[in-house]
Amino acid sequence: GQxxxxxxxxxxxxxxxxxxxxxxxxxxxxxxxxxxQHAGEAPTFLSYNVLDGLxxxxxxxxxxxxxxxxxxxxxxxxxxxxSASYLCAVSNSGAGSYQLTFxxxxxxxxxx
Amino acid sequence: DSGVTQTPKHLITATGQRVTLRCSxxxxxxxxxxxxxxxxxxxxxxxxxxxxxxxxKGNILExxxxxxxxxxxxxxxxxxxxxxxxxxxxxxxxxxxxxHYGYTFGSGTRLTVV
Numbered sequence: 001g002q003x004x005x006x007x008x009x010x011x012x013x014x015x016x017x018x019x020x021x022x023x024x025x026x027x028x029x030x031x032x033x034x035x036x037q038h039a040g041e042a043p044t045f046l047s048y049n050v051l052d053g054l055x056x057x058x059x060x061x062x063x064x065x066x067x068x069x070x071x072x073x074x075x076x077x078x079x080x081x082x083s084a085s086y087l088c089a090v091s092n093s094g095a096g097s098y099q100l101t102f103x104x105x106x107x108x109x110x111x112x
Numbered sequence: 113d114s115g116v117t118q119t120p121k122h123l124i125t126a127t128g129q130r131v132t133l134r135c136s137x138x139x140x141x142x143x144x145x146x147x148x149x150x151x152x153x154x155x156x157x158x159x160x161x162x163x164x165x166x167x168x169k170g171n172i173l174e175x176x177x178x179x180x181x182x183x184x185x186x187x188x189x190x191x192x193x194x195x196x197x198x199x200x201x202x203x204x205x206x207x208x209x210x211x212h213y214g215y216t217f218g219s220g221t222r223l224t225v226v
Contacts, residue, residue, distance in 0.1 A: 033214050042114065042202060042217035043155070087155065091214070098206065099168055100145075100215055104154035 002026040004103035006088050011109045012078055020073045020106045022088030030091040030098060034062050034073045037085045037105065046086075047073070075108075083110045115139060118203050118218035126226055130191040133221045137184055137205030143167070144186040145206070145215060146178055150199040161186055193225045 003025045012018040024032070031050035035043035049055055049064035049071060061074040073086055085105040092099050115138035125131055137144050146158040157170035161180035172178075175193075180186040190197060200222050204215035 035214075040200070040220075040222075042219050044114075044217070045214050048214060089214075098143075099157065099160065101157065102147075102155040 002090060002092070002101045004088055004090055004101060006086075006103045006106045008104070009107045009109070011111060012075075014078055014080060014110055014112050016078050017074065017076050018078060018108065020075075020086050020088075020108065022071045022073070022103060024069050024071070024088070024090050024103075026069075026090050026092055026101070028092040029066065030093040032062075032064055032071050033089040033091065033100060034060075034071075035087040035089060035102075037087055039085075043087055078110050080110050080112070083108060114216050114218065116203060116205050116216050116218035118201075118221050120221060121219065122222050122224075124224045124226060125193060127193055127195060129193050129225075130189065131193065131223065133188040133190070133201055133203075133223075135186045135188070135203030135205075135218055137186070137203075138216050141205035141207055141216070142184065143206045144180055144184070145204045146172075146186070146188050147202045147204065148199045149202060149220075150196075153199075155202065158188070190223070195225050198223055198225045 006022045034046040037043040047062035054063045059076045064071045085107045087105045088103040089100045117136040142163045145160045147155040158172040160168040178188045200220045202220045204217045
């Protein structure tokens with residue numbers, strides 16, 4: 001089976017930096033995704049890591065360590081609009097298809 | 113607009129009834145995935161179709177069924193509805209090879225069972 005853990009809630013101040021951690025246990029690992037989801041809306045793609053290391057994309061960065069089953073999403077220069085849930089998702093390949101298994105998400109509240 | 117279209121956006125129905133949710137994938141995507149998201153719950157994978165064939169099944173109840181048609185749109189049928197079936201139902205699509213393109217989600221159908 002698969003297990004994905006991330007904190008349930010976090011609070012951070014506008015303009016600050018926040019790191020959201022994700023640990024996972026899986027087989028057939030094919031990459032790790034981060035999605036952002038505002039309440040009642042569709043998840044939207046933020047980042048993808050398949051090799052160890054840091055991927056930077058503007059204010060957002062994502063890190064992966066496959067040997068440790070660990071990833072984090074780093075958000076810099078926080079803005080109020082960053083208040084949302086952040087979903088860690090692990091991709092597995094098997095039987096010719098790819099599947100994403102999602103963690104329960106981390107609800108980030110950005111305060112003034 | 114993500115390119116994945118889901119209808120209807122909202123649905124209110126009574127217990128015991130049957131509903132059909134519809135999804136049109138992004139142009140060129142062959143895979144369609146259905147997810148359920150209940151209040152305070154993560155996205156729960158229900159079922160995947162690839163080019164008209166069922167490819168993977170998750171925690172889908174026997175009361176639920178789905179299919180993908182030759183034009184690649186998909187329908188999720190929910191029957192004998194219970195209060196606990198109230199949730200957001202998302203459809204997502206991906207390119208044939210998936211991989212680092214991940215999924216593109218539709219805006220979801222909010223189902224309320226009363």
